Amino acid sequence: MPMPTHQLELPALYGSSPLGFLAALGTLHLTTHILDEAPRLSWRGPDAxxxxxxxxxxxxxxxxxxxxxxxxxxxxxxxLAVAPGILDQSRHPEPGSPNDPLQMPIDEALTRLRGHAKAERDHDDNRAHWFTSLINTLSLTPGKADKGAPRKTKGPPRGTLYTRTTPYFGRSGQMTLPNNWTKAAQHCLENPTHLHAALTRWQRVDDYAGANLDHLSTGDAHMVSHGKATQQGVPGATWLALHGFTAFRLTGNTNRPQATSWDTSNHAFTWPIWHPPHTATTLTTLLEHPDARTQTPNPTRLHNLGITALYTAPRARLPYGDGPLEPGRRITLKLDGPRHVKPRRHTRPHRSQK
Incomplete structure (x- = not known):
């Protein structure tokens, strides 16, 4: 396949911003779905x-x-227009079930997944990929009715076990993945300029919460002109960023969920910025590389991968649920070898010591 020859810079989608980065991934995946030949994504450089x-x-x-x-x-x-049937379902009626309909009983989730997988094999359907990027069938949580109940026997907990959803969605209050997707899409339909602004210059909307992907959407009183605390999200960028979730694989071992680029130990998102253009397929390989997910990066290995910077953004924790992702912080590169050690006499210095 020949390399693309046309470049379009997206000035509002900075790699140092969690929302900007995810929106760029969403743009790549959506255009891959639309265009006849696969587009690629790169960055002008760190903080670019x-x-x-x-x-x-x-x-x-x-x-x-x-x-x-x-x-x-x-x-x-x-x-979710690109994968109908994934988000348009009702909350499970069983008492104690989670508020989010994507947190469904594991038996139901596996039945749905088998159906989507068969459609993928038979008709090149894409819903299995979307299902597994939003719904984690490998890490389960008990229903609310089961939590805190006394255990009378040893072994696995009784009661209904429900799937988890992607950790990139920060849930607080009554927020669910479907209603966040719905609100972002509604804003974009009502005002067609939102998607153009998402690519060029963000437009913040009063009383729109976003999806906890942007710390500025919390709208503290000192940050707005009228001096009153209000939520100010970016609908266009949020809608694109939600589609970016499909770039991250969900895994786990029953009670410990895992996701590509997500650090479960401190609830932080860690992501790379790269120079060589990547398709949606090759980007998955890059994101899953261990050197693209570490908090102690080796500059030589990053250079060999075409990575120019690594960023991290922990998620704020609130009393009533998850908070927004904090501002992206660039991770300091680890020195490639002990630079303070002088080479021995009559030996050639190591490359990292020159």
């Missing part, structure tokens, strides 16, 4: 915007118009 590489020239407006075609016609009935 994303660049979309395509085989045909695009402007910000034509790209925004293409993305608009992927908005659902009726967000409250089917919020």
């Amino acid at each position: 915007p994303a660049v979309l590489h395509t085989h045909h020239p695009l402007t910000h407006q034509t790209l925004a118009d293409l993305l608009t075609t992927q908005l659902p016609a009726q967000p409250n009935k089917g919020p």
